[in-house]
Amino acid sequence: xxxxxxxxxxxxxxxxxxxxxxxxxxxxxxxxxxxxxxxxxxxxxxxxxxxxxxxxxxxxxxxxxxxxxxxxxxxxxxxxxxxxxxxxxxxxxxxxxxxxxxxxxxxxxxxxxxxxxxxxxxxxxxxxxxxxxxxxxxxxxxxxxxxxxxxxxxxxxxxxxxxxxxxxxxxxxxxxxxxxxxxxxxxxxxxxxxxxxxxxxxxxxxxxxxxxxxxxxxxxxxxxxxxxxxxxxxxxxxxxxxxxxxxxxxxxxxxxxxxxxxxxxxxxxxxxxxxx
Amino acid sequence: xxxxxxxxxxxxxxxxxxxxxxxxxxxxxxxxxxxxxxxxxxxxxxxxxxxxxxxxxxxxxxxxxxxxxxxxxxxxxxxxxxxxxxxxxxxxxxxxxxxxxxxxxxxxxxxxxxxxxxxxxxxxxxxxxxxxxxxxxxxxxxxxxxxxxxxxxxxxxxxxxxxxxxxxxxxxxxxxxxxxxxxxxxxxxxxxxxxxxxxxxxxxxxxxxxxxxxxxxxxxxxxxxxxxxxxxxxxxxxxxxxxxxxxxxxxxxxxxxxxxxxxxxxxxxxxxxxxxxxxxxxxxxxxxxxxxxxxxxxxxxxxxxxxxxxxxxxxxxxxxxxxxxxxxxxxxxxxxxxxxxxxxxxxxxxxxxxxxxxxxxxxxxxxxxxxxxxxxxxxxxxxxxxxxxxxxxxxxxxxxxxxxxxxxxxxxxxxxxxxxxxxxxxxxxxxxxxxxxxxxx
Numbered sequence: 205x206x207x208x209x210x211x212x213x214x215x216x217x218x219x220x221x222x223x224x225x226x227x228x229x230x231x232x233x234x235x236x237x238x239x240x241x242x243x244x245x246x247x248x249x250x251x252x253x254x255x256x257x258x259x260x261x262x263x264x265x266x267x268x269x270x271x272x273x274x275x276x277x278x279x280x281x282x283x284x285x286x287x288x289x290x291x292x293x294x295x296x297x298x299x300x301x302x303x304x305x306x307x308x309x310x311x312x313x314x315x316x317x318x319x320x321x322x323x324x325x326x327x328x329x330x331x332x333x334x335x336x337x338x339x340x341x342x343x344x345x346x347x348x349x350x351x352x353x354x355x356x357x358x359x360x361x362x363x364x365x366x367x368x369x370x371x372x373x374x375x376x377x378x379x380x381x382x383x384x385x386x387x388x389x390x391x392x393x394x395x396x397x398x399x400x401x402x403x404x405x406x407x408x409x410x411x412x413x414x415x416x417x418x419x420x421x422x423x424x425x426x427x428x429x430x431x432x433x434x435x436x437x438x439x440x441x442x443x444x445x446x447x448x449x450x451x452x453x454x455x456x457x458x459x460x461x462x463x464x465x466x467x468x469x470x471x472x473x474x475x476x477x478x479x480x
Numbered sequence: 481x482x483x484x485x486x487x488x489x490x491x492x493x494x495x496x497x498x499x500x501x502x503x504x505x506x507x508x509x510x511x512x513x514x515x516x517x518x519x520x521x522x523x524x525x526x527x528x529x530x531x532x533x534x535x536x537x538x539x540x541x542x543x544x545x546x547x548x549x550x551x552x553x554x555x556x557x558x559x560x561x562x563x564x565x566x567x568x569x570x571x572x573x574x575x576x577x578x579x580x581x582x583x584x585x586x587x588x589x590x591x592x593x594x595x596x597x598x599x600x601x602x603x604x605x606x607x608x609x610x611x612x613x614x615x616x617x618x619x620x621x622x623x624x625x626x627x628x629x630x631x632x633x634x635x636x637x638x639x640x641x642x643x644x645x646x647x648x649x650x651x652x653x654x655x656x657x658x659x660x661x662x663x664x665x666x667x668x669x670x671x672x673x674x675x676x677x678x679x680x681x682x683x684x685x686x687x688x689x690x691x692x693x694x695x696x697x698x699x700x701x702x703x704x705x706x707x708x709x710x711x712x713x714x715x716x717x718x719x720x721x722x723x724x725x726x727x728x729x730x731x732x733x734x735x736x737x738x739x740x741x742x743x744x745x746x747x748x749x750x751x752x753x754x755x756x757x758x759x760x761x762x763x764x765x766x767x768x769x770x771x772x773x774x775x776x777x778x779x780x781x782x783x784x785x786x787x788x789x790x791x792x793x794x795x796x797x798x799x800x801x802x803x804x805x806x807x808x809x810x811x812x813x814x815x816x817x818x819x820x821x822x823x824x825x826x827x828x829x830x831x832x833x834x835x836x837x838x839x840x841x842x843x844x845x846x847x848x849x850x851x852x853x854x855x856x857x858x859x860x861x862x863x864x865x866x867x868x869x870x871x872x873x874x875x876x877x878x879x880x881x882x883x884x885x886x887x888x889x890x891x892x893x894x895x896x897x898x899x900x901x902x903x904x905x906x907x908x909x910x911x912x913x914x915x916x917x918x919x920x921x
Contacts, residue, residue, distance in 0.1 A: 232545020
């Protein structure tokens with residue numbers, strides 16, 4: 205997300221080979237492939253799944269035409285591993301908020317890493333980790349990114365079928381607000397005063413949170429040209445304090461630049477007592 | 481003199497998580513078995529500190545994409561105890577319905593795509609589908625029902641958005657749940673057929689003497705409530721969990737390992753021992769509270785509370801899928817939208833803990849909150865860190881039976897045993913490197 209993705213045209217053969225790799229993450233995004241219950245067996249006919257440890261005990265060495273990469277980089281070993289995977293992969297797609305923005309674990313970017321280690325582990329010396337959680341694109345070039353915490357499985361099927369057909373995959377980059385209008389959901393911010401990141405968050409989830417009477421919390425990361433500062437100022441003026449707003453901006457896409465910068469600004473202003 | 485040899489397998493597959501297995505042998509004598517887990521640590525307990533308590537169910541869901549409901553349920557119950565919130569019977573029922581969805585989804589996945597391939601010598605559920613198209617398609621359809629229920633009630637299947645401290649953000653509309661009923665009626669029959677099918681698999685003759693630990697409730701099959709019980713006679717309130725169970729940090733694992741401490745009333749602890757959590761343990765301690773169809777199917781396939789063969793956990797999962805369908809149908813048929821969807825509360829300082837039953841077994845959460853609703857401490861004990869030492873002990877018993885085979889076969893057989901636990905080492909990567917060092921005698 206911090207480095208623009210390549211958006212190169214795929215150059216894959218018929219029945220391309222596919223590999224699924226995992227870094228620091230919850231497994232949910234690669235599970236989305238197995239959650240395509242209706243499509244799974246047909247997808248398996250269109251592509252040659254060569255490496256997918258969650259699904260198969262048979263795997264073959266690279267190179268692979270297409271790699272799906274889940275998770276963020278949090279250890280020195282993983283920083284090396286992603287470079288090797290890039291060398292082995294023709295077209296690399298990052299799947300999910302961890303791989304595209306660093307995930308919820310990027311909250312440690314704001315904290316004292318040693319403190320974190322001591323909080324969780326009795327023997328921190330056994331653990332080898334980096335002080336930060338960073339997206340894949342900070343380490344290697346990425347060809348396409350699929351947002352979401354978790355990703356939308358229909359978008360995943362679209363990407364795979366586009367690649368099989370030799371098309372450039374596309375996902376919409378408009379905000380969640382537009383999808384609420386399409387769904388006929390009454391705006392929770394306007395009607396109920398619930399702080400909602402919908403105006404600055406990329407669509408893809410189906411605008412589910414406002415449909416369940418709660419505000420969007422930004423699973424799909426910043427939409428195209430988000431005006432986070434303006435939205436944050438509006439919330440501060442209408443009674444949402446920084447104690448609520450900063451954690452809202454700092455969650456599953458905390459390290460995505462637009463959310464990161466807005467969260468940092470609100471936090472800094474609040475420290476200086478400038479809160480509106 | 482035995483030849484010295486080392487066996488390496490690069491990956492444990494069809495599990496959720498990253499780990500390794502290291503076996504040290506002197507000749508055929510097993511010196512050491514280490515199930516090492518080196519998934520990158522993500523520090524959830526650290527960054528929960530300082531967060532508003534309302535964020536906790538959303539954040540803890542992200543520990544595991546396969547069982548997010550288990551994390552959400554455990555955290556909301558613990559926080560409600562800290563805040564003194566009493567939920568209504570309607571909210572309680574809807575939480576059981578949500579858990580039914582996760583059990584169906586997770587168990588159907590493990591039975592058909594992850595575990596069943598082991599019994600037919602194939603590498604994946606996809607490969608299995610070419611030999612057993614009807615069985616695998618039926619399994620996928622069961623899994624889909626679980627996900628559809630999670631979507632209707634939770635908003636989405638992975639990381640549901642409708643779970644709140646105090647209840648739900650919105651009660652589902654009647655038609656949102658009623659339209660699931662025809663599929664669930666089909667699914668109850670299909671789950672019975674699927675359980676009959678897995679009961680015919682060829683199981684290794686391997687019976688262990690486990691201490692089984694699970695929630696136990698006098699009136700219902702345990703999901704969100706009950707005491708913690710064991711087959712060795714343990715019967716404690718959840719609040720005493722940390723007195724009886726201790727987590728230790730060992731060098732070969734980024735997951736902490738849990739042990740039974742055998743604390744006496746005067747506070748002394750005995751020798752730490754391992755224990756078994758999961759569907760076999762739940763059935764061992766709650767067999768007569770399974771639904772009628774589940775009990776009838778168990779009788780028919782010869783399964784009861786005495787089963788201690790880890791490979792037969794696949795049958796226990798089938799019985800729990802039947803139970804989950806039957807209970808879900810009862811709730812769906814009677815459903816009327818309820819108010820309030822969520823109990824109002826005021827922030828106050830406090831501490832609370834809760835245990836629930838994740839698909840893979842008992843899960844324990846404890847939180848402390850400040851008077852402004854900020855989390856000040858969090859402790860989470862997932863099922864797999866409790867089973868980790870038990871799996872190592874099982875392997876010590878299992879290895880002598882398979883050491884005459886070649887290295888590849890030994891490795892495969894170790895993986896099969898580990899896989900029968902449906903380990904959610906998850907929340908991270910998937911490597912189990914098996915290395916066997918054979919020292920010359």
